[in-house]
Amino acid sequence: MKNQPSRCLRTSLASMTLFLLMSFQAAALQVAEAQVTDTQIKAQKSPPSALQNNLQIPNTMEQRLAACNQCHGEYGYGNTTDPNIPRLAEKPAGYLYKQLLSFKNGEGRNQAMEYVVRQLSPAYMQEIAQYYAAQRIPYQQYPIPEFAEEVLARGELLAKEGDPARGVPACAHCHGGKLTGVKPMIPGVLNQPYDYMVSQLKLWRSNKRSTESTQCMQVVAKRMRKGDAEAVAAWLAIQPLPENREPISMQALPEELPGWCVLEENEVNL
Amino acid sequence: MKQLLIDSIKVTVVKTTLLTVLALLSLFAQAADSKAELIKKGEYLARVGDCVSCHTVTDKKAFAGGHAMRTPFGTLYTPNITPDNQTGIGQWTFEHFWQALHHGKGYKGELLYPAFSYTSYTKVTREDALAIYTYLQSVPAINQKNRTHNLTFPFNIRSLLYAWRLLYFTPGEYQPDNSQTDEWNRGAYLVEGLGHCNECHTTRNALGAMDQKSPLNGGQIPVQGWYAPNLSTQTGGGLEGWSQKDVVALLKTGLSEKGGAIGPMADVVRNSTQYMTDTDLNAVAVYLASLPAPAVSSNQPLVEARDYALGQEIYTQHCDSCHGQQGQGVKGIYPVLAGNPTVTEPTGINAIRSVLLGGFSVATKGNPEPYSMPPFAAQLNSKDVAAVVNYIRQSWGNNATAVLATEVAKARSLPQG
Numbered sequence: 001m002k003n004q005p006s007r008c009l010r011t012s013l014a015s016m017t018l019f020l021l022m023s024f025q026a027a028a029l030q031v032a033e034a035q036v037t038d039t040q041i042k043a044q045k046s047p048p049s050a051l052q053n054n055l056q057i058p059n060t061m062e063q064r065l066a067a068c069n070q071c072h073g074e075y076g077y078g079n080t081t082d083p084n085i086p087r088l089a090e091k092p093a094g095y096l097y098k099q100l101l102s103f104k105n106g107e108g109r110n111q112a113m114e115y116v117v118r119q120l121s122p123a124y125m126q127e128i129a130q131y132y133a134a135q136r137i138p139y140q141q142y143p144i145p146e147f148a149e150e151v152l153a154r155g156e157l158l159a160k161e162g163d164p165a166r167g168v169p170a171c172a173h174c175h176g177g178k179l180t181g182v183k184p185m186i187p188g189v190l191n192q193p194y195d196y197m198v199s200q201l202k203l204w205r206s207n208k209r210s211t212e213s214t215q216c217m218q219v220v221a222k223r224m225r226k227g228d229a230e231a232v233a234a235w236l237a238i239q240p241l242p243e244n245r246e247p248i249s250m251q252a253l254p255e256e257l258p259g260w261c262v263l264e265e266n267e268v269n270l
Numbered sequence: 271m272k273q274l275l276i277d278s279i280k281v282t283v284v285k286t287t288l289l290t291v292l293a294l295l296s297l298f299a300q301a302a303d304s305k306a307e308l309i310k311k312g313e314y315l316a317r318v319g320d321c322v323s324c325h326t327v328t329d330k331k332a333f334a335g336g337h338a339m340r341t342p343f344g345t346l347y348t349p350n351i352t353p354d355n356q357t358g359i360g361q362w363t364f365e366h367f368w369q370a371l372h373h374g375k376g377y378k379g380e381l382l383y384p385a386f387s388y389t390s391y392t393k394v395t396r397e398d399a400l401a402i403y404t405y406l407q408s409v410p411a412i413n414q415k416n417r418t419h420n421l422t423f424p425f426n427i428r429s430l431l432y433a434w435r436l437l438y439f440t441p442g443e444y445q446p447d448n449s450q451t452d453e454w455n456r457g458a459y460l461v462e463g464l465g466h467c468n469e470c471h472t473t474r475n476a477l478g479a480m481d482q483k484s485p486l487n488g489g490q491i492p493v494q495g496w497y498a499p500n501l502s503t504q505t506g507g508g509l510e511g512w513s514q515k516d517v518v519a520l521l522k523t524g525l526s527e528k529g530g531a532i533g534p535m536a537d538v539v540r541n542s543t544q545y546m547t548d549t550d551l552n553a554v555a556v557y558l559a560s561l562p563a564p565a566v567s568s569n570q571p572l573v574e575a576r577d578y579a580l581g582q583e584i585y586t587q588h589c590d591s592c593h594g595q596q597g598q599g600v601k602g603i604y605p606v607l608a609g610n611p612t613v614t615e616p617t618g619i620n621a622i623r624s625v626l627l628g629g630f631s632v633a634t635k636g637n638p639e640p641y642s643m644p645p646f647a648a649q650l651n652s653k654d655v656a657a658v659v660n661y662i663r664q665s666w667g668n669n670a671t672a673v674l675a676t677e678v679a680k681a682r683s684l685p686q687g
Contacts, residue, residue: 055600057592063641066592067628070644105328112627112645115686119524119536119632124639 061131067116068128076132083142083193089135092247094184094265096129102210109208139241142193144234151227155235158228159189168223169258171232174216177254179236181247185214185263188247189236197233205229216261305404312405315398318550319391319464320542321406324348334358334412339385340493340685343478344421346385354411367403368396373441381431383419384439384478393444393463438479450560457557460550461486465542470498470534487564490617495684496533497619499611504563508611517555521546523636527601529610532624536632544634574664575672577653581661584654588646589662597666603641605631608666618673621659622681625650652678 057063062075068088073079076088088096103113104120117125157163159179162170171189172179181188189197203209204221221229257263316322325348327336335350352358359367362377369375374388382388394402424430444463446455461467462485472480473489481487488500488508500508509517512528519526521543524536531539543551575581586595593599597607607613612620628645631637646655656675663670 055592055594055598055604057600057603057641064639065642066644067630067642070628070649105330111686112647115627116629116642116645119540119630119640121540121633121638124633127639 061128065128065131075135075137077137078140078193080140083195084199086192086196087139088132089137090181090245090247091133091187092181092183092185093126093129093133095181095187096132097126098185098264099210100125100129107210109203109210139191141191142195142237144194144237145230147231147234151231152235154228155231155233158224158232159235163224163228166223166225168220168228171236173255174253174257174261176248176252178242178245178248179239180242180245182253183247183249185265186247188245190239190241190245192233192237194233194237197236198229201229201233214261214263216257216263219260308401308404309408310405311398312401312403312408314545315402315464316405317542317545318460319394319402319466320538321351321402323537323541325351331412331414333406333409334414336414336417341385341478342492343425344419346383346419346421347417348386349416350412350414351406352409352412353407354413357413357415358411359406360411362403364400364403367406368399371399371402372396372443374435374439381428381435383421383428383431384434387466387469389439389480390463390466390468392439392441393459395443398464434477434479438477438482451556453553453556454560456550457553457555460554461557465554467501471501484565486558486561488615490619491534493685494534495619495623495681497615497617498535499615499620500564501558502561502563503559504561506563507561508564508615509558511609514552514555514559517558518548518551519636521551521554522548523634524632524640525602525605525637528606529612530605530631532612532620532629539634540632544632544636572664572669573672575657575660577657577660578664580654581657581659582665584650584658585661588650589658592641592643593662597662597668602637604643607662608668613662614668614670616671618659618663618670618677619681621663622655622673622678623684625655625659626678626681627686647682652676652682 062069068076071079071082071085072088078087078089079085100117100120101122103110103117104125106114120128158168159171162168162173174182175186175189176182179188179190200209201217201221201224204217205224207218209217224232322332324337324339325333325335327334333350333352335348337348339346339348350358353360355361359377366377369379370377370382370386371388371391371394374382374384374386374392376382419426444459447458450458468480468485470491471486471489473484473487474480474492478492480489486501489498491498503509503512503517509528512526516526516528520529520531521539523544524531524539546554592604593607597610599606605612612624615621624643626645626647628643630642631640633640650658652675655678656673659678660672662668663672
């Protein structure tokens with residue numbers, strides 16, 4: 001019995017020693033680990049050797065256009081989260097080129113775009129426009145705010161018939177019967193993000209959108225009544241796409257463009 | 271006999287007339303030829319001087335002016351230099367033009383603001399000035415009124431320029447240094463004169479004057495928010511280790527094996543240097559190679575990045591697929607980061623803005639379909655941008671001072687144009 005406390009003490013001492021040893025070991029390991037990290041970092045801080053120059057960069061437009069795709073999506077698919085950034089894929093090349101040109105000429109409507117296109121040549125901008133015009137990829141549908149039936153009905157009316165009393169032609173009059181655009185200058189308007197469409201109509205109305213290619217939409221947007229921009233943008237944003245969504249040719253347009261609408265196609269070489 | 275004489279006189283008269291007409295015609299033709307040649311020479315020199323960058327807003331109206339030059343003293347609007355009689359320089363004689371370029375004085379003798387780089391252009395020879403004048407008189411005249419400058423008090427008082435000029439302006443054509451080669455002298459003439467490289471690459475004082483004792487020692491570009499690096503290729507210089515070939519490649523294509531042109535320098539390559547002859551570009555490189563190493567090393571005392579590990583993580587995630595694990599870049603496609611002066615310049619602003627803005631390498635004849643870098647302004651917060659900038663500024667032999675997240679936040683609101 002007399003031995004018992006001392007045995008107990010010895011056990012405690014032993015376990016304490018063991019514990020301490022283990023702690024030391026762990027600490028030592030940590031130090032070693034830290035040293036390894038340090039050496040690794042130092043190794044990385046040293047200058048590169050020529051042998052490591054082995055990155056494989058695809059020789060494609062998609063790779064070249066990384067700056068565009070960051071916001072406009074792969075292959076110009078559109079931005080999945082920001083509805084203010086337009087889809088580029090399938091828009092007619094002349095239209096896209098004129099947009100690039102207006103950013104390059106610094107009309108002051110979007111600083112980020114102006115910076116990105118600043119160093120491009122006209123020839124390269126034509127090539128980029130053609131690239132996005134040729135991409136055939138699925139559309140995404142963006143949500144629209146909740147609207148009363150009448151609002152959507154007004155939107156449909158504007159798209160299909162226009163508002164002749166106010167001198168507003170139907171969207172279909174110029175953007176193609178199926179609203180999928182007309183080569184080379186008029187973009188399709190179906191399934192574009194609601195926010196983007198509304199903001200563009202408002203920019204037209206306040207003379208802030210580019211007039212590099214045409215002033216037609218300025219006239220149209222100013223003739224529209226209050227609430228029309230939202231109505232037509234909402235209706236267009238949720239329409240299913242026709243099976244053949246190719247932009248049509250100017251000759252295939254059933255009626256002539258309104259007399260006050262002149263498309264400036266010079267400088268477009270597509 | 272009489273008839274014969276008359277005939278022979280007739281023939282002689284006709285011959286003489288013909289010869290005179292021919293001689294006159296050839297004189298005219300020669301004059302036209304030499305004028306066409308002068309215009310061609312002037313066009314080239316106007317490219318070297320990059321007149322178009324400041325005197326043009328849109329390509330449709332080349333040289334019509336109206337470009338806003340933001341300075342610490344307010345905004346100046348560049349004038350119309352097309353030969354329009356009412357709004358341009360149609361009424362100017364060559365002497366008016368010389369007065370502007372060489373003496374910094376306008377049509378009526380008024381003192382010009384040195385945002386027009388006459389501090390450099392004064393070195394241009396009269397012969398070259400005449401060529402530029404002749405070329406400018408040959409471009410399409412555009413009727414576009416000049417905008418009034420919007421300068422803050424007291425800088426809107428033009429007469430203050432008398433004092434400024436007394437202190438900082440010495441008119442005088444370039445004087446060749448006979449101890450140097452012709453090539454060196456040509457380079458010096460282009461760099462110090464028409465090329466006006468000093469205007470950005472030399473430190474300026476509070477009154478906007480360049481430090482004339484240390485030309486091309488590197489300088490902050492006021493208001494625009496870019497840093498124009500030191501141009502010495504010697505040890506400690508901003509272009510340390512750049513060969514003549516590297517300098518020529520950057521000026522010609524926008525991209526060299528040691529780095530790429532971004533921001534205002536990309537504009538210079540796009541509008542100016544890509545059009546220069548190889549002879550002139552090599553002369554420029556020879557001159558730059560002779561610039562002394564900076565007295566004080568351009569590398570400021572090192573502040574170690576405390577966010578190095580975070581920076582490394584971000585670099586691995588977003589950057590190394592193009593710039594490489596060792597910052598080695600891809601030749602002719604993506605710029606190297608190790609030793610790149612855009613990365614290591616003293617302020618860090620060029621690297622910060624490159625990460626925020628992304629963008630394309632400049633499209634040139636030598637690199638017609640450049641690759642691009644995504645802008646990260648929306649994707650990365652200022653702390654992350656600072657971390658990745660610090661990582662590239664302190665890896666692979668780079669040894670530049672760390673930047674702060676607050677500097678990144680400030681850079682977000684700088685003008686992008």
